[in-house]
Amino acid sequence: MNKMSQMNVVIIGCGAIGPIHAEAVTNSDAAHLYGVCDILPERAEALAQRYGCQAFTSFAQVLADEDVHSIHICTPHYLHAEMAVQAAAAGKQIVLRSRSR
Numbered sequence: 001m002n003k004m005s006q007m008n009v010v011i012i013g014c015g016a017i018g019p020i021h022a023e024a025v026t027n028s029d030a031a032h033l034y035g036v037c038d039i040l041p042e043r044a045e046a047l048a049q050r051y052g053c054q055a056f057t058s059f060a061q062v063l064a065d066e067d068v069h070s071i072h073i074c075t076p077h078y079l080h081a082e083m084a085v086q087a088a089a090a091g092k093q094i095v096l097r098s099r100s101r
C-alpha cells in the first residue's frame, strides 16, 4: 500500500497510552502516523521527534487539518465524549481508547 492510499492518523494525548497507539500505527501498512497532539508541548514534541511526524498542541488545529483522516483519542476519560463529537462533526474517523473492566 502506498502513502497516498494510507490513512493519516493523529494520536490525541501523549501520556501513557498514546505512545502505544503511535507504535501500532507506525507498524500498520494501512495507516500513516501523520502527527501527535498534547496540550503539554514537551510531550507532543518528544513523541513527534521519535517518529518523525508533526507535533500539535491544539485539538482544534488537528480537526482543522484536512489531511488528517483519523484520530486516536488517548486523553483522560472526561474528554472523550466531547472530543469524539467534535471529531465526527469535522469528518474524522475515530479510535477511542478506554479502559475495559
Ligand SMILES: NC(=O)c1ccc[n+]([C@@H]2O[C@H](COP(=O)([O-])OP(=O)(O)OC[C@H]3O[C@@H](n4cnc5c(N)ncnc54)[C@H](O)[C@@H]3O)[C@@H](O)[C@H]2O)c1
Pocket (backbone or CB within 6 Å): 012, 013, 014, 015, 016, 017, 018, 037, 038, 039, 040, 043, 058, 059, 074, 075, 076, 077, 079, 097, 098, 099, 100
Ligand atoms: N494507562 C493505562 O494503563 C491505560 C490502559 C488502558 C486504557 N487506558 C485509557 O487510555 C486513556 C488515556 O490514559 P493514559 O493513562 O494514557 O492517561 P495520561 O494522563 O497518561 O495521558 C493523557 C494525556 O492527554 C493529554 N491531554 C489532556 N487534555 C488534552 C487535550 N485537550 N488535548 C490533547 N491532549 C490532552 C495530557 O496532557 C496527557 O499527556 C484513558 O481513557 C485511560 O483510561 C489507560
